[in-house]
Amino acid sequence: MKQLKELKAARAAARSDFFIQWHLTGKCNLRCRHCYQSGKISSQPGADELSLPEIRKAAEETRDALADWAKTYGIEFSPSFNLTGGEPFLRGDLFYIISELKDLGFEINLLTNGTLVNREKAERLRSLGVKAVQVSLEGPEEIHDRIRGKGSFAEAARGARSLAEAGLKCTLNITLSKLNAAYMADIIAIAKGLGVARVGFSRLVPAGRGLSLMAEMLAPEEIKVLYEMLLNLDAPGLEVITGDPLSSLIGPGEDSDLGCTAFGGCAAGVSGLTFLPDGTITPCRRLHIPIGNIRTDSIREVWATSAVLDSLRDRKSYAGKCAGCERWALCRGCRAIAYAYTAAKGKPDFLAEDPQCFSHLNSKSSLFN
Amino acid sequence: MKAKKALTGKALEKEAIFWSGLKKMLERIPARSCRK
DSSP: OOOTHHHHHTOOSEEEEEEEEEEOOSOOSOOOTTOSSOHHHHHSOSTTOOOHHHHHHHHHHHHHHHHHHHHHHOEEEEEEEEEESSOGGGSTTHHHHHHHHHHTTOEEEEEEOSTTOOHHHHHHHHHTTOOEEEEEOOSSHHHHHHHHOTTHHHHHHHHHHHHHHTTOEEEEEEEESTTTGGGHHHHHHHHHHHTOSEEEEEEOOOSGGGGGGGGGOOOHHHHHHHHHHHHTOOOTTOEEEEOOGGGGGSSOOOSSOOOSOOOSBOOBTTTEEEEOTTSEEESBTTBOOOOEETTTSOHHHHHHHOHHHHHHTOGGGOOHHHHHOTTGGGOOOOHHHHHHHHHHTTOOOTTSOOTTOOGGGOOTTSTTO | OOOOOOOOHHHHHHHHHHHHHHHHHHHHSOOOBOOO
């Protein structure tokens, strides 16, 4: 049987992340105002979720695909599963799932709202070898509860503290919008108080319930100021991270156009896939365009032949300033935000320009150029 | 889940084009991707 260690045996100079964002359940105990999932998905009680044997089989197929790619193309992969929901702790078999996936050699990260985490569960996650846990936190108590529901701050904070005290690498993740942008200093202070290792941030996607918050999306200039501040923050003992492609715009520009091969930035079509609770495969967890189903379709076939993935990799397919940007290969903006934003305007286009891109604001006068 | 067919023909060609192109770029500049 193929083992993940084969991936490293490829001894290649080229290294690539490859992750599966796995929504194990659509069930959630919160009804956050900004959630990019629809209320319908979240309220379906366990409908047609992949069973534990199906999850194992899909994970084995992922492992085999990665092993084949590593061996055939000489790329060293860092494969991981990011497990989430809905709320993943509402899957009664969550610990069994983690154990199965760990047995297959994958790095496991967990994304949770934190409200159902206690010390015992945190210890169990640690003993299973979970690498990191992300807890969503939107600001100080009043702001958080306004977005995620009354009482949720206290529960999430308790969960995050339990994770940190159990020795797990815990990240507080903020979804940035006008609702909480003014509270970054409070969040840093909360993170330090809870003893977590990292603060992460992402942007509001105006889809699902988040569609009603379109007016709360930050303007490009606001995003630029926030990112420059956050990514240059001097907070000893606290790491500030983001996966936002636009973060690649902070810092010096490129000497020349990096070309037409996508290899960094947005992971859609390049370094990851998402599995939904019923096995539906999408390019990204926030980009709800079905490209297959893990129950019936082969990962390698989907990866190689999906027209949606093809267009995500094709610079000529892009519209607006993303198409002409010298950092296209390293960024491409957030395809999910582009899609949700254009859909809200009545013309859905996942290849449209990222409406919050601030590249046009980068100039010699910028703090970090 | 039913058995899935192995990748052949045009699909295999497309796979090779994608990973070979990506590999070339990764050897030049290490990538940092969106994980969220």
